[in-house]
Amino acid sequence: MTVAATPGEGEVRVFADYTGDFQEEADAVVVGSGPTGAVVAYELAATGKRVVLLEEGPPFTPDDFVLEGARSMTRTLREGGLRTTRGHVVPTMQAIALGGGSLMNSAICPRAPEAALDAWCTNFELSRTTRKDLDPHYDAVGDFLGIAPTPDDVQGPRNLLFRDGCRALGYSSEPIPRNVRGCRGSGECFTGCRSRAKQSMDVSYVPAAIRAGARVLTSVRVERVETTGRRADAVVGRVVEPFTGKAGARFRVRARLVVLAAGCMATPVILLRSGNLANRSEQVGRNLQFHPGVAITGIFPEPTHPQFGATQGYQSLQFLDEGFKLETLWAPPAVLAVRTPGFGLAFKERLAEVPYSATWDAIASCHRSLGRVTPRRRSMDPVLHYQLHPEDVKILQRALYVLAEIFFAAGARKIQPGVHGLPEEMHSLAEADAIRTRAMRATDLVCGGNHAFCTTRMHGDPTKGVVDEDGQCHDLENLYIADTGIFPRCSSVNPMFTGMALAHRQAGLIADRLP
Amino acid sequence: MPVRLLLLAALVATAVWGFRRLLLGYAVLPAATQVLCRREWALVDGVSEAMFPAGGAIPPSGREAGVNEFVDRYVAGVPAGVRLLMRMLFLLVEQATLFFPAPGPGGRRRFSALEVEQRVAVLEGWRTSSLFLRRLVFTSLRAILCMGYLADPQVLRHLGVAPYDIERVVLEPDLLYPPVGQPRSAIRFREADLTPPSDGTPLDLDGPLHPDYREGSP
Numbered sequence: 013m014t015v016a017a018t019p020g021e022g023e024v025r026v027f028a029d030y031t032g033d034f035q036e037e038a039d040a041v042v043v044g045s046g047p048t049g050a051v052v053a054y055e056l057a058a059t060g061k062r063v064v065l066l067e068e069g070p071p072f073t074p075d076d077f078v079l080e081g082a083r084s085m086t087r088t089l090r091e092g093g094l095r096t097t098r099g100h101v102v103p104t105m106q107a108i109a110l111g112g113g114s115l116m117n118s119a120i121c122p123r124a125p126e127a128a129l130d131a132w133c134t135n136f137e138l139s140r141t142t143r144k145d146l147d148p149h150y151d152a153v154g155d156f157l158g159i160a161p162t163p164d165d166v167q168g169p170r171n172l173l174f175r176d177g178c179r180a181l182g183y184s185s186e187p188i189p190r191n192v193r194g195c196r197g198s199g200e201c202f203t204g205c206r207s208r209a210k211q212s213m214d215v216s217y218v219p220a221a222i223r224a225g226a227r228v229l230t231s232v233r234v235e236r237v238e239t240t241g242r243r244a245d246a247v248v249g250r251v252v253e254p255f256t257g258k259a260g261a262r263f264r265v266r267a268r269l270v271v272l273a274a275g276c277m278a279t280p281v282i283l284l285r286s287g288n289l290a291n292r293s294e295q296v297g298r299n300l301q302f303h304p305g306v307a308i309t310g311i312f313p314e315p316t317h318p319q320f321g322a323t324q325g326y327q328s329l330q331f332l333d334e335g336f337k338l339e340t341l342w343a344p345p346a347v348l349a350v351r352t353p354g355f356g357l358a359f360k361e362r363l364a365e366v367p368y369s370a371t372w373d374a375i376a377s378c379h380r381s382l383g384r385v386t387p388r389r390r391s392m393d394p395v396l397h398y399q400l401h402p403e404d405v406k407i408l409q410r411a412l413y414v415l416a417e418i419f420f421a422a423g424a425r426k427i428q429p430g431v432h433g434l435p436e437e438m439h440s441l442a443e444a445d446a447i448r449t450r451a452m453r454a455t456d457l458v459c460g461g462n463h464a465f466c467t468t469r470m471h472g473d474p475t476k477g478v479v480d481e482d483g484q485c486h487d488l489e490n491l492y493i494a495d496t497g498i499f500p501r502c503s504s505v506n507p508m509f510t511g512m513a514l515a516h517r518q519a520g521l522i523a524d525r526l527p
Numbered sequence: 528m529p530v531r532l533l534l535l536a537a538l539v540a541t542a543v544w545g546f547r548r549l550l551l552g553y554a555v556l557p558a559a560t561q562v563l564c565r566r567e568w569a570l571v572d573g574v575s576e577a578m579f580p581a582g583g584a585i586p587p588s589g590r591e592a593g594v595n596e597f598v599d600r601y602v603a604g605v606p607a608g609v610r611l612l613m614r615m616l617f618l619l620v621e622q623a624t625l626f627f628p629a630p631g632p633g634g635r636r637r638f639s640a641l642e643v644e645q646r647v648a649v650l651e652g653w654r655t656s657s658l659f660l661r662r663l664v665f666t667s668l669r670a671i672l673c674m675g676y677l678a679d680p681q682v683l684r685h686l687g688v689a690p691y692d693i694e695r696v697v698l699e700p701d702l703l704y705p706p707v708g709q710p711r712s713a714i715r716f717r718e719a720d721l722t723p724p725s726d727g728t729p730l731d732l733d734g735p736l737h738p739d740y741r742e743g744s745p
C-alpha cells in the first residue's frame with residue numbers, strides 16, 4: 013500500500029486528487045457528510061480535534077446542478093433515484109453528494125414534538141432525550157443555520173392557498189421553518205439551490221469544519237470498520253468515481269474514535285459487512301421505519317404560478333395526534349406528473365392544468381409498519397424490505413381526506429386523489445367522501461417512503477438496541493452512530509433538525525471523552 | 528426416422544419463427560443512440576405515440592419533444608442494476624401482447640407493431656388492472672416517458688413552468704469545490720470574485736428564463 017501525501021489541515025479532497033492507495037490518521041473519523049455527520053465533524057474540529065470527514069459523493073457547485081428532474085436524480089441520488097423497497101413497493105431516496113440529503117431536500121426544520129420525544133423516553137428506556145433536553149441543541153443548530161419560518165413574500169400562491177384552506181376550516185397552519193438564508197422562491201430545492209440560499213451542509217457546516225481544521229475526503233466509500241476487541245481501530249474502503257461508482261484505490265483511516273453517519277440505510281450495511289459488528293442485540297438493520305407520504309393535486313380557477321415559491325413553504329401540525337403532518341409541495345413537473353392520471357390527449361389536457369395546480373402532501377407516523385435493511389450481494393447498496401400495516405393505511409386514508417377538505421375550502425375546482433379504485437378527479441367534497449369511506453389497501457395508494465429511521469436504534473437496554481442514549485454502540489467503546497438510524501421510533505415530523513440536535517449533543521460528549 | 532425428422536424440422540421452424548417474431552424486424556436505430564437497442568427504441572416510440580399524441584392541449588407530440596432521445600440518455604445514465612430492470616420492463620411490455628393479445632384483428636403482435644388504437648387499449652389495460660404489479664408496470668413505464676416529455680423546453684414553456692434565470696452568487700464554498708469530476712485547479716473563483724449572498728428578493732415572475740429554456744435554445 014502506498015501512502016499518498018497527507019493533505020494539509022482544513023482541506024477538501026476530490027476524486028481527481030487520488031493517485032493511489034492511501035492512509036490517514038485522525039482523532040475522529042466521521043463517515044458521511046449529511047446533516048448529522050457534518051454537525052459532528054464541525055463541532056469536534058472546533059474543539060481542536062483532528063477530524064477526517066469521509067463522503068462517498070462529490071461536492072456539487074451550482075454549475076453542476078441540472079434542472080431536469082430525472083437527470084438531477086440520476087446524478088445526486090443513489091441507484092439513480094429509483095430505489096424501492098420490497099414487500100410493499102415504496103420508492104425511497106438517499107443522496108450521494110457532499111452534504112448528503114441536505115443538498116436535495118426542501119430544508120424543512122421543525123422540532124420534534126414533545127409527545128414524540130416523551131414516547132421515545134417511555135418506550136425505549138431513555139431518560140435524557142425529552143424536548144427540554146434537546147432544546148439547547150436545537151437552538152445551537154438553529155442559530156448556526158439561520159433556521160426561520162418561510163417569509164410570505166417567497167411563499168407563492170400554491171403555499172398560501174394551503175394556509176387559506178386551513179384557516180377556512182379552523183385548522184392550524186404555519187410557515188415551515190427552514191435552514192435557508194435569502195430564499196428567492198425558485199422552487200428548486202430538490203435539484204439544488206442555485207441561489208445558494210439553502211444552508212445545506214456543503215455550504216454551511218462542512219466549510220465551517222474545514223475552517224476549523226477538518227480534512228474532508230469526498231468520493232470515498234467506507235466498506236468496513238476494523239476492530240480489535242471492543243475497540244474500533246479504523247475504517248477502510250475504496251475511492252469511487254462520481255456518477256459511475258467505479259471503485260478504484262483503497263484507503264484506510266485510523267482513528268481513536270469512529271462516528272458512523274452514513275444514513276439509516278447505509279450504516280447498517282457497513283456494520284453487517286464488518287462481521288456483524290455492534291450487533292449483539294441483533295437489532296442492526298431491523299425496525300426500519302419511514303414517514304410514508306401521500307399527496308393530492310388540486311386544480312384552482314386562477315393561475316397558481318406553481319413554479320414560483322418556496323418548494324415546501326407551509327405546514328399544518330394540527331393532526332400530529334392522529335399520526336400525520338400536512339405540507340405543501342413542489343417538485344420538477346416531470347416528477348410531479350407521475351401522479352397525474354390518464355394518458356393520451358386526456359393526459360395532455362390534465363398536464364395543461366399545471367399552471368393552475370397545487371400539490372399538498374401528508375407524511376404519516378407509521379409505527380406499526382416495519383422493515384429491514386440487509387446488504388445486497390457484492391454491493392454496498394442495501395436491500396430494503398418494508399410492509400405497510402393496515403392500521404397505518406387508515407392513517408394515510410384519513411390524511412388524504414383532510415387534504416381534500418383543505419383543497420375545497422381553499423377554492424379548488426377539482427382534485428386528483430391518485431388512489432386506485434377511486435375516480436381520477438373529484439369535483440366536490442361530497443364526491444371526495446369516497447376517500448374516507450372506501451376500504452383501502454396499501455397497494456391502492458401512490459405512496460412514497462419519506463425519511464428513514466430506526467435501523468440502529470437507541471435503547472437503554474443493550475439487548476434491545478444498538479446504541480445508548482449518547483449514540484455510543486453498546487458493544488464497542490469508541491464506535492458511535494449519529495444518523496437517523498438511532499431514532500428509536502419515527503419522529504412525527506421531518507427528522508433533519510432532530511438528527512442534527514442529537515448529533516450536536518453527541519459531539520459535545522465525544523469531545524469530552526476524547527482527551 | 529421420418530417422424531423424428533419432421534419433429535426436428537417443426538422445432539427448428541418454430542424456433543426461427545419465434546426468434547424472428549421476438550427479436551427481428553425492427554427499424555434501424557438513429558446514429559446517435561447511446562444504449563437502447565432497436566427493440567427498445569421501437570417500444571419507447573410506440574408508447575410515446577400512444578401517450579403523447581400530436582395536438583391536444585399541449586402541441587408537441589412525444590416524438591417532437593424528443594422522448595425517445597431522452598429515454599436513451601436516461602437509461603444510459605442510471606446505474607447498471609437499474610438499467611437492467613428498465614430493460615426488463617421494456618422487454619415485458621413489448622412482448623406481452625404475443626401472449627396476451629391486444630383487442631382487434633392482428634392483436635397478437637409485438638406492442639410496437641400494433642395499431643395505435645390497440646396500443647392505447649393495451650396500456651389502458653395495464654393502467655386500470657386490478658393487479659397491483661400490472662399497474663406498477665404501467666406507472667413505471669409512464670414515469671420514465673413522462674420525465675422525458677416534461678424535460679422538453681418547449682413543453683415547459685407552454686406550461687409556464689420553465690426555470691428562471693438566476694444570477695450566479697459566489698460564496699466561500701465556491702472557492703473550495705471544483706466542478707464534479709475535475710481537479711481543484713479547475714476552481715474558477717478566487718476571493719476577489721465573491722459576491723454578497725442572496726438578499727431574498729423574490730424572483731420576478733416576468734423575468735428571463737434560464738438560457739437553456741428560452742425560445743430557440745438548443
